[in-house]
Amino acid sequence: MNPFVRLLIYLVFAPLVGGLLAGIDRIVTARMQSRLGPPIWQPFYDVWKLWQKENVVVRRSQNYYIFFFLLFVIFTGALFFAGFDLLLMVFALTLAGIFFVLAAYKASSPYSFIGAERELIQMMAYEPMVLLTAVGMYLATGSFYVHDIAGRSTSLIWTLPGVFLGFLFILIIKFRKSPFDLSLSHHAHQELVRGITTEFSGGALALIEVAHWYENVLLLSWVYLFFTASPILGVAAALTVFLFLILVDNTFARLKWQIALKSAWVVTLVLGFGNIVALTFL
Amino acid sequence: MLTGVCLLAIRSDRLRRCLVIAVTALLVAASIALAIKLAPNDLTALKFDPQVIGHVMEALEVAMAGFVIYIGLRRGRPLIAALMLGQFALMAWFGFQHGDGLQVERQLLVDRFSIIMALIIGITGGLICLYALGYMREFHEDYHPEIQDRRPFFFSLLFVFLGAMFGVVFANNLIWLYFFWEVTTLCSFLLIGYKQNDESIANALRALTYNLIGGLGFAIAIVWFFHRSGSIELTTLMRAAPVVAIVPAALLAFAGITKSAQFPFTGWLLGAMVAPTPVSALLHSATMVNAGVYLIIRLAPVLQGSMAGTVVALVGAVTFLVASLAAIGTSDAKKLLAYSTVANLGLIVICGGIGTYEAVWAGVLLIVFHAVAKCLLFLCVGVIEHKLHSRDIEQMGGLVLKLPRLSVMLQIGIAGMFLAPFGMLISKWAVLKAVVDANPLIALFLVFGSAPTLFFWVKWLGKLLQISGPAENVEHGIDRLEWFALSVLSVLTTLTCILFPLISTHLVEPYVTEIYGQSGHLAYGNLLIMSLMLVMVALFPLSFFNYGWRGKVMDAYLGGGNVGGSTRFQAPMGAVHDVRMSNYYFADILNEAQVFRTGVTIGVLLSLILLGVLIWL
Numbered sequence: 064m065n066p067f068v069r070l071l072i073y074l075v076f077a078p079l080v081g082g083l084l085a086g087i088d089r090i091v092t093a094r095m096q097s098r099l100g101p102p103i104w105q106p107f108y109d110v111w112k113l114w115q116k117e118n119v120v121v122r123r124s125q126n127y128y129i130f131f132f133l134l135f136v137i138f139t140g141a142l143f144f145a146g147f148d149l150l151l152m153v154f155a156l157t158l159a160g161i162f163f164v165l166a167a168y169k170a171s172s173p174y175s176f177i178g179a180e181r182e183l184i185q186m187m188a189y190e191p192m193v194l195l196t197a198v199g200m201y202l203a204t205g206s207f208y209v210h211d212i213a214g215r216s217t218s219l220i221w222t223l224p225g226v227f228l229g230f231l232f233i234l235i236i237k238f239r240k241s242p243f244d245l246s247l248s249h250h251a252h253q254e255l256v257r258g259i260t261t262e263f264s265g266g267a268l269a270l271i272e273v274a275h276w277y278e279n280v281l282l283l284s285w286v287y288l289f290f291t292a293s294p295i296l297g298v299a300a301a302l303t304v305f306l307f308l309i310l311v312d313n314t315f316a317r318l319k320w321q322i323a324l325k326s327a328w329v330v331t332l333v334l335g336f337g338n339i340v341a342l343t344f345l
Numbered sequence: 346m347l348t349g350v351c352l353l354a355i356r357s358d359r360l361r362r363c364l365v366i367a368v369t370a371l372l373v374a375a376s377i378a379l380a381i382k383l384a385p386n387d388l389t390a391l392k393f394d395p396q397v398i399g400h401v402m403e404a405l406e407v408a409m410a411g412f413v414i415y416i417g418l419r420r421g422r423p424l425i426a427a428l429m430l431g432q433f434a435l436m437a438w439f440g441f442q443h444g445d446g447l448q449v450e451r452q453l454l455v456d457r458f459s460i461i462m463a464l465i466i467g468i469t470g471g472l473i474c475l476y477a478l479g480y481m482r483e484f485h486e487d488y489h490p491e492i493q494d495r496r497p498f499f500f501s502l503l504f505v506f507l508g509a510m511f512g513v514v515f516a517n518n519l520i521w522l523y524f525f526w527e528v529t530t531l532c533s534f535l536l537i538g539y540k541q542n543d544e545s546i547a548n549a550l551r552a553l554t555y556n557l558i559g560g561l562g563f564a565i566a567i568v569w570f571f572h573r574s575g576s577i578e579l580t581t582l583m584r585a586a587p588v589v590a591i592v593p594a595a596l597l598a599f600a601g602i603t604k605s606a607q608f609p610f611t612g613w614l615l616g617a618m619v620a621p622t623p624v625s626a627l628l629h630s631a632t633m634v635n636a637g638v639y640l641i642i643r644l645a646p647v648l649q650g651s652m653a654g655t656v657v658a659l660v661g662a663v664t665f666l667v668a669s670l671a672a673i674g675t676s677d678a679k680k681l682l683a684y685s686t687v688a689n690l691g692l693i694v695i696c697g698g699i700g701t702y703e704a705v706w707a708g709v710l711l712i713v714f715h716a717v718a719k720c721l722l723f724l725c726v727g728v729i730e731h732k733l734h735s736r737d738i739e740q741m742g743g744l745v746l747k748l749p750r751l752s753v754m755l756q757i758g759i760a761g762m763f764l765a766p767f768g769m770l771i772s773k774w775a776v777l778k779a780v781v782d783a784n785p786l787i788a789l790f791l792v793f794g795s796a797p798t799l800f801f802w803v804k805w806l807g808k809l810l811q812i813s814g815p816a817e818n819v820e821h822g823i824d825r826l827e828w829f830a831l832s833v834l835s836v837l838t839t840l841t842c843i844l845f846p847l848i849s850t851h852l853v854e855p856y857v858t859e860i861y862g863q864s865g866h867l868a869y870g871n872l873l874i875m876s877l878m879l880v881m882v883a884l885f886p887l888s889f890f891n892y893g894w895r896g897k898v899m900d901a902y903l904g905g906g907n908v909g910g911s912t913r914f915q916a917p918m919g920a921v922h923d924v925r926m927s928n929y930y931f932a933d934i935l936n937e938a939q940v941f942r943t944g945v946t947i948g949v950l951l952s953l954i955l956l957g958v959l960i961w962l
Contacts, residue, residue, distance in 0.1 A: 119897050124888075127888040134881060138881065147874060148870075148871055148874075151765075155765060158878070161799075167807075168811050187799060194791075339789075343786065
């Protein structure tokens with residue numbers, strides 16, 4: 064498929080898919096908790112409603128950072144779907160994340176401040192594994208380009224099982240799922256209030272929501288890259304991973320950030336790096 | 346150098362100002378002219394007789410050795426005296442043995458790499474000198490009246506230092522290079538000890554000791570290389586067969602490791618913070634540490650693929666990881682910058698140790714971008730320290746209000762150090778690629794080291810943006826020259842990023858191609874993406890134009906107990922507290938001192954392995 068067409072499809076349909084996934088998440092979670100759950104389109108209603116609200120801020124410039132967060136998340140996804148360099152994509156995603164964190168710092172409220180700090184710790188926890196995933200894919204395929212990796216006829220999962228599992232682990236952090244939902248709680252009655260998003264409301268909150276949809280689609284597409292041999296298997300794997308994340312979310316209580324950091328690094332070292340060592344020497 | 350002597354004599358502040366400005370302008374102009382002209386052949390034809398210069402150097406060397414030995418004895422540091430005596434005796438013996446038989450074809454080496462270095466030294470070094478004019482006046486007159494005013498001495502040393510650095514990057518004769526190398530060691534010793542209090546003297550002596558260890562390695566390398574090949578030229582060494590070249594190259598790389606403050610020799614650069622800020626900036630960006638990595642990158646072709654090269658790369662890798670982790674644990678801005686310097690030099694040392702064309706390309710780029718951004722950061726912190734009377738990062742909350750213009754410059758500097766699409770990040774990315782191609786195992790250090798880098802920079806950046814209550818603007822009374830240096834550096838940090846492709850294609854790639862026959866480069870598509878990102882990031886400041894445009898401003902959520910705004914809250918029992926927010930420093934799991942000790946231990950171990958490799962060869 065022409066990269067531009069792919070890019071266009073991504074830009075238009077990613078929020079749709081992301082929103083639907085969020086809807087599925089809410090229904091599945093509700094069923095796991097013996098509730099009925101909202102309609103599947105609820106996330107879209109929510110964003111629409113947020114958008115209608117008055118724009119309330121603590122610091123006048125705080126929402127600019129949010130806008131750039133969204134912009135760079137979309138840009139990162141665009142890099143991925145246009146088939147560009149994986150490492151570059153990781154850096155762009157990091158930049159997006161930093162804008163999000165800076166927005167919370169800018170808001171200067173104690174809750175958003177601690178949320179920002181924790182978000183940084185989370186970034187520090189998952190960054191090595193994200194980079195190693197890109198490196199592992201490069202070592203296995205000889206290219207950093209998504210375009211080349213996606214074009215392979217054998218699935219990477221067979222050569223990179225450790226990297227895949229490591230990536231799966233940090234996806235829990237990236238999706239902000241329990242036990243690693245440290246920076247941003249989905250329920251505003253806990254010690255963090257709403258953590259990093261405490262001081263954002265209305266349109267800004269809607270933008271954050273949409274950015275997360277884009278990001279989730281991007282991450283699940285990255286999961287797909289491990290299964291390029293069979294597209295059906297790839298999509299199925301991505302969906303399974305998503306359901307697995309929901310299951311984990313509902314079965315674990317939140318852990319301390321120390322555990323999040325240490326466990327993520329140990330997993331990276333053992334599974335991710337172990338796999339790469341094996342790949343280098345075998 | 347000559348200026349240095351003149352400055353020693355000038356006592357008047359105004360006269361000094363004029364002279365320094367004039368010489369700096371000359372320096373910058375000369376470096377740029379050299380870069381434009383790019384004519385290596387004209388310059389090698391020296392107007393002076395090399396024989397005479399050689400003799401002058403010998404005389405100066407004797408004086409220097411005498412001085413250092415005297416210092417060592419007077420301060421009760423026999424190790425210093427012994428180290429100096431050792432290398433001096435070796436060089437003197439070498440001189441007497443072969444003094445007349447030394448055939449040197451090219452005394453000077455002027456190619457694109459040395460011109461890049463000269464540009465860095467000339468421009469950042471020059472700006473630091475200008476800044477120092479204003480800074481040192483404030484330093485003595487307003488902030489530290491208790492410290493003896495030795496400014497003539499200070500400024501003369503700055504220029505001697507810069508002169509010696511030019512010597513280091515242009516010398517091809519290894520004996521000359523060694524001479525200039527030792528001059529930089531001595532200058533740094535004197536500058537670090539400028540305050541003449543106990544702490545600064547102790548740190549200065551430590552710097553001297555560590556660098557003399559490297560100097561000893563340097564001296565042995567020269568003698569060894571001559572005995573194997575009959576030459577004392579750097580260019581010969583670079584092209585010699587591995588059998589001949591590897592031992593001296595490894596010894597020189599070792600000297601580079603000491604100079605660039607890699608583990609286990611990191612202590613001296615951290616201790617160098619006690620000196621006035623311009624000195625720190627000079628050591629960290631324009632001079633000292635660059636001499637070390639310059640030499641290592643020069644020797645990269647010899648180190649490539651060798652056991653010694655791998656060990657050198659490992660030293661760099663360990664340094665990068667450990668220094669990045671240690672930087673998390675400090676709230677002292679200057680110390681954080683020092684750790685970050687050490688970490689980034691580690692990256693460059695990795696490049697040199699690996700020695701492939703990709704790695705060297707990335708390494709040279711790192712040197713360029715790091716020098717500019719780090720210089721800017723140090724100079725910013727210098728002014729902040731004067732204005733806030735503290736360089737603690739935790740005190741910098743609300744800097745946007747207290748020192749608005751300066752905080753923007755600081756933000757540019759920080760962004761330049763680690764954010765896409767600024768130069769440092771592009772170079773880091775290039776390093777990662779080069780490392781993965783050459784030795785995937787070293788990549789581990791890189792991926793684990795870059796995560797803490799992100800953490801400590803962003804939390805500083807966040808602290809700058811965070812506002813805790815109204816603050817008075819104290820941004821006045823800053824010397825015009827300080828503003829000038831800071832503004833130029835901010836522009837340069839941005840400009841080097843925009844001009845990245847030009848710097849790469851016109852200066853770095855030709856050098857790498859000259860040596861390896863091919864060079865690393867940025868693919869066209871990636872260049873496009875980088876430019877796109879740059880444009881997007883550049884849009885960000887524009888968003889501030891609609892500041893206060895729409896929206897309702899409300900107080901932050903403080904559990905419902907706000908007292909008159911977002912900065913105070915009602916606690917139990919009717920007490921009213923200020924809101925205080927502090928960053929994490931991980932004192933319990935990542936104790937800075939402990940991390941540092943671990944780094945030194947591993948560093949000693951690696952140095953011993955390097956030594957073992959040498960003996961085995």
